[in-house]
Amino acid sequence: MHYLILFLLTCQALLATQTIHSSASVFLESTEFTNSKQKTQGKVYGFQGDLHLDAHEIRAGYEEARTDTRQPPLSEDLRTKKLFLRYAYAPNDTWSFNANTLYVAKDNIAPTEHAKAYGAGVTFVPHKKFSLNLTQFHVDYGTFHTRQSDVQLDFKTRIDELRLKLTSLTHYIAMEDYTNDPFTKNADKNYLSSALKLHLHYKTYHFGAAAYTGKRLFAVMDEGMKIQHHAMEFDRTYAAGVGKDFGNFVVRLQHVYQRAEEIPMQNKNVIVRNTKAALSYRF
16 A cells, blocks of 8 residues: 555645646456366456656556455455556656566465565667667565566557557566475476557547467566466467547456466466456546
């Protein structure tokens, strides 16, 4: 909760002296698991806020999930709470720098409760249509650690009223101190996955799609605003979403299909379907 307090205090101080652009979002997700030996279905809800002030940007988020489990083998349903914070500073149009931190405040099932992640990165913009971001994360899970290197390349263009953004993203994850833990002993030492993302904005409409290839485990996602901290090794991810502007409000709907292996029991072909609805307000 100290992350949220810090974000609100910073916002209050900046609002007192500057004209800014900000937004706030709330979201609700429904998740279904097929072939899982541990989970059946769940709900995720939370909020995010971002604050822009000249060369500074602050993003903060809170996420809470409630997931029904199979009992046995588990003794209770899953409850998680997570906090996210990201700061970026752009001294000019060519360079910007970002720092991230996130915290798994609660997880009553997995040993990754109280996991902490820290990240730092740099973005280079050689042309207004192109940008390259390199970000390094370190995640402390207590009994084991991960190092994650992200490379993201963005291309933006405009054709009349159509705005297009194409993103190439690569995650490299290295596992450390994991072989003696039953939770992680079946993991690989290294993981490499890539994604291609497309976003279209036409008048008041949005469309997005993404596809991942390769395997990932314990990945930090969405520019440090999401973390997959359960022992599920994902090898396929497909996502599609639509959105609509209503004045300062934006409504979005997204569906994600994922295939994974529960690595503690080496249970393959677990299908995870996630549907997300989000409402944002820009001011």
